[in-house]
Amino acid sequence: MLPLYLTSTFYNNFDKKTKRAFLKYFLKVIKSNGVGRQKRKRLRREIRKSIKKKSKRSLANECTVGNITQVTISDDTFPFDYDDITQFNCCLSATTVKNNLDSITGKVDEEEYLKIVLSKLKEAYAGNTAIPENQVQLLGPASRVATTVDINRWNVTKIDTLSALMDSANGQWDLSLARAIITKYLSTEKNKLGSAELNVIGGVNLCSLDTDVLKSISHESLKDASALTVSNCTTEKKKELFTIAIQAFVENTRTTTISDSNYQLLQPYIGGANSEFVRTLAASNINMDMATFISLDENVVMGLNVNEVKNLLGTNLPDLKSYESQTLVQSWIRNQFQSELDKLGLGLVGGKADPPATTKSPAATSKSPAATSKSPTSTTTKAPAGNHGNHIRADAGFSFLVLLALLFTSQHVL
Structure with a gap:
């Protein structure tokens, strides 16, 4: 399977005829071995890149390579001969896309080619208000190059349609577009986020929805669904899903311990x-x-x-x-x-670092005998609280007597 990992630099060493013959043979080999679409896509891309380096884009606005028909599309190497995207656009009609959408999207991988396919499909249903649901189910990788305006024209009312659009084999969704598709599906009366819907949407795309929408998921639906990977959800959404998961997998929400089996069921939602x-x-x-x-x-x-x-x-x-x-x-x-x-x-x-130890010094915690014992000579006798007035009057009387004595003495001397 080494050719799956070779780059265009290697394929530059071969002419277009040799590359075409190799691609036709090797695609049959890898399909029979169950090689996934993404690896086949890489192989086609590298070979086409080696061709584009040697060819110039056509400036003609008419098909010169040959109109694309059902027979053309049935060739294993399609669209190898339309390495010039201008020719692919000119040679592919809206009617051909409408009648062969499944076959075309099964072989066309490059985004610029898929955009042309999607454009031709819109042209085919220009007179309709919406593209029929049976056609939407066949979009495959072409759905990933759609815009919100495109999605608004799709009929998405059945779980089969939602499942086809959410198929991860066709590539990851831009989350804003995934949200638009899921919201369109839920806008149909009686459609809800049941266990079947949760399984086809998957956790990554589920996280694109608003928290209020997630609240509508019943614990029965979450319990019956496969485990969802919700690591890309916001904290708020994780908390909401965890609340639902607790109701789904833990019978007694007041329990002081969680069994190993319950923990395994809760684990995908434990981030909340x-x-x-x-x-x-x-x-x-x-x-x-x-x-x-x-x-x-x-x-x-x-x-x-x-x-x-x-x-x-x-x-x-x-x-x-x-x-x-x-x-x-x-x-x-x-x-x-x-x-x-x-x-x-x-x-x-x-x-x-640990906080510093707080130890008290002996000097601060013990009193010296000198501080705790009173000297007999320092003992004072306090007068009763009620005798303060008498003490003041006695002092005044003593002073008065001294004054009289001095006065008497001075007169006696004279």
Whole structure:
């Protein structure tokens, strides 16, 4: 299967006739071996690139290579002979696209070619308000080059149509376009986000929907659906999906421990768990792996202490060291005291310094005998509180007597 990985530089060494013969043969080989569309697409792209380097784009506005018909499309190498996109556009009619859409989208891979196919299809149904649902189901990779305006003209009312459009084999969706398609489907009366819809939409595209739409998912639907990958959801959306998942997989929401089987069912949605639930997991011996740990809400992780993380990871605790440079783990480490991290025995560094010990000196905490014993000579006798007035009057009387004595003495001398 080496040719699948060769670049246009290699194919530049061969003429167009040789490349065509090789492509026709090798495409049959890889199809019989179940090689996926994306790898076949890469092979076609590299060979076409080697041809385009040697050919100039046609300036003619008429078909000179040959009109594209059902027979032309049936050739395994189609659209190899239309390496000039101008010729592809001129030689492909709207009627041919309308009548052979499935065959065309099964072989055409390059975006610029697919845009022409989609344009021709719109031209074929120019007189209609919408493109029929049976045609929408055949768009394949051409759907990925559509715009919101294009999608508004599609009929998307059946689960089969939604399934065909969401097929990941045709490439990943731009999330704004995925949202437009799902919203169009849900606008049909009685259509909802049931388990079948959740399975065909997938977690990545589900995250494109508004939180209010996600709230409409019943816990029965989530329970019956396959596990969804919702890591690209916003924190708010993860919390909403986790709330639904709790109702779906945990019978007693007030339980103080979570069984291993329930944890496995909840694991895809654990990124929306709150601190209380994560602490419940820490007490449940669930041995959380590091990939799940770093998917937790950052605020929740930052609120966990060293012992709680130890209990949460369980037998996977040694893996914490290998994730030491991961952003969330680094932030958590910086939030812990280094002495606590050292107790894990993993060699984690970067924690906070321990606070300084607060010890009281003996001089400050004990009183000296001199300070606590009173000298007999320093003892004073306080007058009763009620005799302050008498004490003042006695002092005044004494002074008065002294004054009289001096006055009497002075007169006696004279």
